[in-house]
Amino acid sequence: xxxLKLPLTQTQKVRLQRALEKLEALSxxxxxxxxxxxxxxxxxxxxxxxxxGHGTTELNGEVVATVCGVVERVNKLVYVRTLxxxxxxxxxxxxxxxxxxxxxxxxxxxxxxxxxxxxxLSSINLPDGIQRRRTAEDELNxxxxxEENDVICAEVRGFQHDGLHLQARSQKYGKLxxxxxxxxxxxxxxxxxxxxxxLDEYGIDLILGCNGFVWVGExxxxxxxxxxxxxxxxxxxxxxxxxxxxxxxxQEQTYTPLETRQNICRIANAIRVLSMLGFVVTIEVVMEVxxxxxxxxxxxxxxxxxxxxxxxxxxxAERRSQKKNKG
Amino acid sequence: MPNAIKKKDIxxxxxxxxxxxxxxxxxxxxxxKCRATRAAPxxxxxxxxxxxxxxxxxxxxxxxxxxxxxPLVVKTVTEAVFLRILVLLQEMEYVSPxxxxxxxxxxxxxxxxxAEIGVVAKADGSAVFEMGNTKVIAAVYGPRxxxxxxxxxxDQALVRCEYSxxxxxxxDRMRKxxxxxxxxxxxxxxxxxxxxxxLTQLMxxxxxxxxxxxxxxxxxxxxxxxxxxxxxxADAGIxxxxxxxxxxxxxxxxxxxxxxxxxxxxxxxxDVTIGILPKLDKVTLLQMDAKLPLDIFENVMQLAAExxxxxxxxxxxxxxxxxxxxxxxxxV
Numbered sequence: 001x002x003x004l005k006l007p008l009t010q011t012q013k014v015r016l017q018r019a020l021e022k023l024e025a026l027s028x029x030x031x032x033x034x035x036x037x038x039x040x041x042x043x044x045x046x047x048x049x050x051x052x053g054h055g056t057t058e059l060n061g062e063v064v065a066t067v068c069g070v071v072e073r074v075n076k077l078v079y080v081r082t083l084x085x086x087x088x089x090x091x092x093x094x095x096x097x098x099x100x101x102x103x104x105x106x107x108x109x110x111x112x113x114x115x116x117x118x119x120x121l122s123s124i125n126l127p128d129g130i131q132r133r134r135t136a137e138d139e140l141n142x143x144x145x146x147e148e149n150d151v152i153c154a155e156v157r158g159f160q161h162d163g164l165h166l167q168a169r170s171q172k173y174g175k176l177x178x179x180x181x182x183x184x185x186x187x188x189x190x191x192x193x194x195x196x197x198x199l200d201e202y203g204i205d206l207i208l209g210c211n212g213f214v215w216v217g218e219x220x221x222x223x224x225x226x227x228x229x230x231x232x233x234x235x236x237x238x239x240x241x242x243x244x245x246x247x248x249x250x251q252e253q254t255y256t257p258l259e260t261r262q263n264i265c266r267i268a269n270a271i272r273v274l275s276m277l278g279f280v281v282t283i284e285v286v287m288e289v290x291x292x293x294x295x296x297x298x299x300x301x302x303x304x305x306x307x308x309x310x311x312x313x314x315x316x317a318e319r320r321s322q323k324k325n326k327g
Numbered sequence: 328m329p330n331a332i333k334k335k336d337i338x339x340x341x342x343x344x345x346x347x348x349x350x351x352x353x354x355x356x357x358x359x360k361c362r363a364t365r366a367a368p369x370x371x372x373x374x375x376x377x378x379x380x381x382x383x384x385x386x387x388x389x390x391x392x393x394x395x396x397x398p399l400v401v402k403t404v405t406e407a408v409f410l411r412i413l414v415l416l417q418e419m420e421y422v423s424p425x426x427x428x429x430x431x432x433x434x435x436x437x438x439x440x441x442a443e444i445g446v447v448a449k450a451d452g453s454a455v456f457e458m459g460n461t462k463v464i465a466a467v468y469g470p471r472x473x474x475x476x477x478x479x480x481x482d483q484a485l486v487r488c489e490y491s492x493x494x495x496x497x498x499d500r501m502r503k504x505x506x507x508x509x510x511x512x513x514x515x516x517x518x519x520x521x522x523x524x525x526l527t528q529l530m531x532x533x534x535x536x537x538x539x540x541x542x543x544x545x546x547x548x549x550x551x552x553x554x555x556x557x558x559x560x561a562d563a564g565i566x567x568x569x570x571x572x573x574x575x576x577x578x579x580x581x582x583x584x585x586x587x588x589x590x591x592x593x594x595x596x597x598d599v600t601i602g603i604l605p606k607l608d609k610v611t612l613l614q615m616d617a618k619l620p621l622d623i624f625e626n627v628m629q630l631a632a633e634x635x636x637x638x639x640x641x642x643x644x645x646x647x648x649x650x651x652x653x654x655x656x657x658x659v
Contacts (some may be wrong), residue, residue, distance in 0.1 A: 020656070027655035035654055037646040038561055039569040055566060057526075059607070066526060066566040069648045083653045084468065085564025086451060100339040114470035114533040170593075178626065188657065253572035320658055 004276065006306040019313040026320050032246050034072075036065040036080060044078055053079025087112045087186040087211040089164055093156040094195040096181065096209035097166070099146050107138055107146055109154070111187060112211045115163050119146075119154060122169040123242050124174070151176045151215065152205055172196060172224045174209070179217020180268045184275035185213030190282060197283045202263040208281060216268045262300060266290055269303040273312050288315065421579040421591055429590050430459075434657070437574070437634055441553075442645045444562045452563025456555035459588060460545035465555035465564040469642055470533035477532075485529035485534040486516035490552060491625045492541040513549055516612065520573070520602045523611040525567040535565060546589040547575045549600050553612070554638055561646050570642055571611055572604035574634030576627045578619060583627045585634050601631045605639040 008016065036042060042063045044050045052058060055067040056078060065071075069082040089095070089111070097109035097117060108116040121134050121142060146152060153173050154166040168174055189208050197206040198219055207215040237318040274281050289312055294302050302308060422428055432438070438459030447453035450466035457463075473479040490513045494501045519536060537559065539552040553573035560567060577587045579596045592598055597619045602612030610632075619627065 003364075003445075023658065024655045028657060035647060035650040038642050040566050040647075042642075057568070064606070066568065067564055068561050068646050069564070070650070070654055074528065082564040083650060083657070084452065084562060113532055114472075132578045187653075190659065276652055280657050280659055316658075 004163055008310070012306055012310045015253045016310045016313055019310070021316045021319065023313075023318040026173050026317070026324060035068075036071055037068045038056060038065060040065050042071055042078060042080075048263075049076060051077045055080030055082060080215055085187075086114055089117075089156045089211070090191070091156055093159050093191065093210040094153065094207070095166070095211040096153050096176070096207055096213035096215050097211070098181070099148055099152060099214075102142055102146070102148060105134070107142070107152075109152060109166065111164075111166075112183065112213060117154075117156075117164045117166050117257045118160075118162065119152070119168065123157065123165070123169065124170055125171065127299075131248060146175060150297045153209070153215065176215050176217055177220075179205070179215055179264055182214040182216065182268055182271055182275075184214060184271065184281060185278075185288050186210065186211050187222050187314055188212065188275055188278070188281045190280060192282070194283075199267070199287070202267065203260055204263055204267060206267065206283065206286070208283070211321060214281070216264050216271070218260050219225065219262070246263060264292065265300045266303070269293075271294055272305060273309055277309065277313055277316070279312075279316050285316070285319075288319065290300050398543040409587065419594065421584070421594060422582045428584065430588055431654050434582045434584050435630060435633075436550065437637060440638065440641050442558055442642065444558060444645065444649050450559070450563075452559040452561070452565070454555050454558035454562060455542075456551050456558060458542055458547055458551050458554075458586065459548055461541075461551045461588075462543040463539060463541050463548065463551040463555040465535050465537065465539045465552070465557040467535065467556070467565070469535035469563070471536075471563065472529040473532065473534045479532055482531055484525070484530040484532075486522045486525060486527065486537070487526070487534060488514050488516055488521065488537040488539070488556070490514040490517055490539050490541075492544060492548075496541045496544045500602065512550065516558055516614070517552055520553055520571055520612045521560065522556075524567045524569055524571045524604060526568060529566055535560075544589070546587050546592040547600075549573065549614075550575050550586075550602075553602050554642065558642060558645070561642075562649070569604040569606045570639050571602050571604060572635045572638040572642060573600060573612060574631050574638055575600040576631035578623060578627050583623070583630045585630050597624075597627070599631055601628060601635065603632055603635045603639075605636050 001021055004016075042056060042065055044063050050063070053072075054070060055065060056063050057066050063078060065080050065194065067080055067082045067085065069080040069085075072079055072081050085133060087095075091142070095111050095117075097111040099107050100110050100116065103109040105121045107119045107121075111117045121139060126132075126134075126138070126146070127145060152168065153176055154168040155173065157165040157167040159165070189210055189212055191210055195208050195210070197203075197208070199206060199217075203219045205215070205219045206216050207217075209215070216247060218316065267286065267290055271281055272288050274285060274289060279285065292315055293300075294310065296308070298308055367399075387536050410508070422434060428432060428434065428631050430438075438461075439457075441457040443452060443455045443620055446464065447466045450468055452467040453465060455462065455464050470484055473485055479484055491509050492510065494503060517539060518535065525535065537556050541548045541552070550573035553571055557567075557570050557572065561570070575587055575592075575598055577584045577591055577594075577598045579594055581589060584591060587598060595617075597615055597617035599619075600612065600614045601610060603610050614627075615624075
C-alpha cells in the first residue's frame with residue numbers, strides 16, 4: 001500500500017485516517033467500483049457489440065484489462081484509464097519540458113513521455129519577433145534561444161513520422177526563468193481551458209503543464225507582439241534588436257525580491273503537499289492550500305511537515321463534501 | 328544431534344586435554360549445524376581458517392602425547408570425520424516427525440507475504456516485496472527514451488534489468504555485490520520472465536529499466552525479485568498480458584516443500600523455481616538445479632504453481648487496493 005513517509009503522531013494518524021475515510025465515502029457513490037487490476041475481466045455487453053480501447057485486450061472471448069486503473073465507457077468504447085502511468089500527449093496540450101539536446105534544426109525535450117518531444121526551430125517565434133524563413137545562421141544561433149537544461153513551455157502539435165512535435169508560436173510560450181520546476185504525477189493535472197495562472201497578489205506565474213511538470217516562477221509581462229508590431233511598424237527591425245539586447249542585460253541585473261522568492265516556495269510547497277497526498281492539483285485547490293498555510297501561520301518549510309499534511313487532508317475532505325452538498 | 332557444543336569449545340585454545348575424538352566430532356557436528364541453521368554459508372576463507380586451527384590443534388596435541396604418531400591420528404580422524412559428515416547430512420532433519428519444518432511451517436505452507444507499492448519517489452513504479460525474511464526492492468523507470476540509440480527497437484520496447492544484492496543482505500557481509508556471474512544470470516532470468524508478460528509492442532522505440540535489489544536474503548530471492556518486479560511494473564502503468572508470479576519448491580526428506588528458506592535451500596536438495604502467468608495458466612520460468620524422478624518432479628512443480636497462484640491472489644489484492652486509493656484520493 002502506498003503510505004505517507006512522514007512521522008505522524010497517534011492523533012495525527014487518526015485524523016488523517018478519518019479524513020481519508022471521509023474522502024472514500026464521498027467518492028464511492030460517484031464511481032461504483034470500476035477499478036480493475038491487471039488480468040481482471042471487464043464486464044461488457046456482448047450482444048450490443050463493443051470496441052476495445054487502451055488498456056484492454058481480448059482473451060478467450062473476454063475483455064481483459066492490461067493495466068491497473070479505472071474502466072471508462074464512452075458509447076461502445078471500453079477502455080481503462082491508468083492512474084500512475086507516464087503522460088500521454090494529446091494535440092493542443094500545454095506542457096512544460098526540459099531541453100536535453102540541441103540537434104540540427106530542432107531541440108529535444110524531456111516531457112515525461114515515453115519518447116523525447118521535438119521542438120523544431122521553424123515552429124517557434126524568433127526572439128526578434130519577425131516571421132521569416134529560418135536561415136543557416138539561425139540554426140547556428142540556436143543555443144542563444146534555448147540551451148540544454150532550459151525549461152520551456154510549449155504546446156503539443158501532433159505526431160509526425162519522427163515522433164512527437166511541439167510548437168511555441170506565441171509570446172506566452174518559450175523559456176521559463178527564475179522559478180521552480182516541480183514534477184508531479186500527470187494524472188493529478190486535469191486538462192482545462194486555462195493552464196497559465198497569474199497570481200497577482202503574489203506576483204507569480206503558475207503553469208500547470210498537462211504532462212505533470214508544474215512551473216512556479218516570477219511573473220513576467222508578456223507584451224502582445226502583434227499589437228506592438230502594428231504600433232511601430234517602421235524601423236521595427238533595428239529597434240527590436242536593440243530592445244532585445246537591453247532587455248536581456250536588464251534581466252541579468254534585475255533580481256527577484258526575497259518576498260517573491262518566498263511566495264514561489266510557498267506555492268511550490270502547497271503543490272508538493274497535494275501531490276504527496278494524491279489530491280488533484282487545480283488552481284483553486286492550490287490557492288486554498290496556500291491560504292490555509294497563511295492562516296495557520298505556517299512557515300514555508302513547515303508546509304511539508306506532518307501537521308500541515310493532515311490539515312490539508314481534512315480541508316480537502318471538507319471541501320469535497322461541501323461541493324457535493326451544493327451540487 | 329549428539330551434543331550441543333558451543334563455538335568457544337570448538338575454537339578453544341587448548342584442545343590438548345581432550346582426546347582426539349571428543350575434540351573433533353563436536354567440531355564437525357556443529358559445523359554441519361552451522362550450515363543448517365545459520366543464514367549464510369561458511370565461505371572459503373572461514374573453512375580454511377578452521378582447517379588451520381585443526382592442524383595447529385593437532386600439533387599441540389602431538390606434543391603432549393608423543394606416543395601416538397601424527398599420520399595415524401590424521402588418517403583415522405579424517406576418515407571418521409567424513410563418515411560422520413555424510414551421516415549427518417543424510418540424517419539432517421528438515422521435516423520433523425510431527426510434520427513441521429525447521430522454521431515451524433508445514434511442508435505446504437508459504438512464508439508470510441508483505442508488499443508495499445510506491446517506495447521510491449523518483450521512479451515511475453516501485454515496490455518492496457517480502458517473503459518471510461527475504462526482502463526485495465524493485466524500481467521501474469520508463470517507458471522512456473532509449474539511452475543507447477543503437478539498441479533502439481522500432482517495433483517494440485527494450486526491456487533491461489539489473490539485479491543486485493545489498494552488501495548487508497547476507498549473514499556474512501558481501502565484498503563484491505555487483506557484476507558477478509550469479510547476478511548476471513539472475514538479471515537475465517528476470518528480464519526474460521518480465522519481457523514475456525509486458526506488451527512491448529505497444530511502446531515502440533522506448534526502453535523500460537527494471538532495477539531489483541535484495542535487501543535481505545533468506546532463500547527464494549529469485550522468486551521474490553520477480554514478484555517485486557511485477558508489482559513495480561504494474562505500479563508504473565506498463566501494460567502487461569498478466570502478472571508473473573514466482574515461487575520455489577523443493578524436495579527434502581522425501582517430502583515436497585513449498586517456498587524454501589535459506590537453510591532448506593542450502594541443504595543441496597532439488598530446488599524448483601517457477602514463474603507462471605496465473606490467468607493464462609502458462610509457465611514463463613522453470614529452473615531446477617538437481618535431478619528428480621519425473622513423478623516427484625510433477626508433484627513438486629504442482630506445489631510451486633499452487634504457491635504462485637496464492638501469491639498472484641495477494642498481489643492482485645494489493646494492486647486493486649492501491650488503485651482504489653489513488654482514484655478516491657484524486658477525487659473529481
